[in-house]
Amino acid sequence: MSIQFIDLKAQYQHLKPAIDARIQSVLDHGQYIMGPEVAELEAQLAAFVGVKHAIGVSDGTTALQVALMALGVGPGDEVITTPFTFIATGEMIALLGATPVFVDIDPDTYNLDPALIEAAITPRTRAIIPVSLYGQCADFDAINAVAERHGLAVIEDGAQSFGARYKDRRSCGATTIATTSFFPSKPLGCYGDGGACFTNDDELARKMRQIRVHGQDRRYHHPVIGINGRLDTLQAAVLLAKLPTFEQELAARARIGARYNQLLGGVVRTQRLAEGCDCVYAQYTIEVDRREAVQAALKEAGVPTAVHYPVPLNLQPAFAHLNQPAGSFPRSEAAAQRVMSLPMHPFLDEATQDAVVEAVKRAIG
Structure with missing residues (x-):
């Protein structure tokens, strides 16, 4: 049995007529940069999330950069975030000259622990970036309450949780600004890089729209410094073709994730869903002892796995100057040693899922 970690080919075959037609439409009109599909997609994304503004950008990392720039974050500022995430979250803070301030996670959800945030706030703190990891939203009510007490903005990194x-x-509709990624493997993915920013704030939306086109408010007039952060029309077209069936795929992800939980809940440690939350399972992640040996055994059995993420940001060489050695964030560091993601996508059938589960059981002995 050939098991796919994420089966994008199956999704394409399911949606082939719609995707092909959308791509052909762009090829016919030839407006490859900021064509009409971008504005059409933005309107649909905003309606789906339930916010006033969606701003398409070139990728999820750029979305974080645009959001931070719109808030005026720069040298001398601090931004609180989690060390248990992909480097882009901390990277964009540092790229703008600000300092990432890490706060440990809740070990059950893997998301930023709101109870630890207040102690990390200083007069230099400008924003908080919770990451909605593995497809489950962070605890926004608690995080927003801390932020409001201290006059801080909150940026959701929803790269894994759209939907x-x-x-x-919805994810991307509960904070000052939110960002997401449309990387092909995400719950809603395009066929290259893509991303978006979301907000209900008219002024922040205006700034983000300017920033993504070199700070331009009209042709060749640049009130602010910006970047080249536009979403390609072809990628918008692919996303428009996928949106009509996205709710069905979310339902499938929920069903498959719940079945994994049922089959593996007494065997390995699984992510806990917080009260009032669901999960879109961008990854289905478990914790195991002897991870390398388990992964090797699963590979031998034809089951692909991945680790999201093996090195917390405080231990990355790029952040060595922050002087936060091993032991600084024990929950994140413990998770990084034990987490492992299994095949997960909306087209995963029960027979294949059963084979994955049986292989996991054999691998852990």
């Missing part, structure tokens, strides 16, 4: 629900809101 998830937090109580009565």
Whole structure:
């Protein structure tokens, strides 16, 4: 049995007529940069999330940069975030000359622990970036309450959670600004790089729209310094073709994730869903002892795995200057030693899932 970690080919075959037609439409009109599909997609994304503004950008990392720039974050500022994430979260803070201030995670959800945030706030703190890891939203009510007390902005890094629900809101609709990624493997993915920023704030939306086109408010007029951060029309077209069936895929992800939980819950440690949250399972992640040996055994059995993420940001060489050695964030560091992601996508059938589960059981002995 050939098992795919993420089966994008199956998704394409399912949506082939719609995707092909959308791509052909762009090829026919030839507006490859900021064509009409970009604005059409932005309107649909904003409606889906339930916010006033969606701003398409070139990728999820750029989305974080645009959000931080719109808030005026720069040298001398501090931004609180988690060390248990992909480097882009901390990288964009540092790229703008600010300092990432790491706060440890809740070991059950792997998301930023709101109870630890207040102690990390200083007069230099400008924003908080919680990451909605593995497809489950961070605890926004608690995080927003801390931020409001201290006059701080909150930026959700929703690169893995687009489509998830937090109580009565969607991911990307519960903070000052939110960002997401449309990298091909994400719950809603395009066929290259893509991303978006979301906000209900008219002024922040205006700034972000300017920033993504070199700080331009009209042709060849640049009130602010910006970047080249536009979303390609072809990628917008692919996303438009995928959106009509996205809710169905989210339901499939929820069903498959719940079945994994049922089959593996007594065997390995699994991510806990917080009250009022669901999960879109951008990754289905478990914790195991002897991870390298387990991964080797699964590879031998034809089951692909991945680790998200093996090195917390405080231990990355790029952040060595922050002087936060091993032991600084024990929950994140412990998770980084034990987490492992299994095959997960909306087209994973029960027979294949059963084979994965049986292989996991054999591998852990």
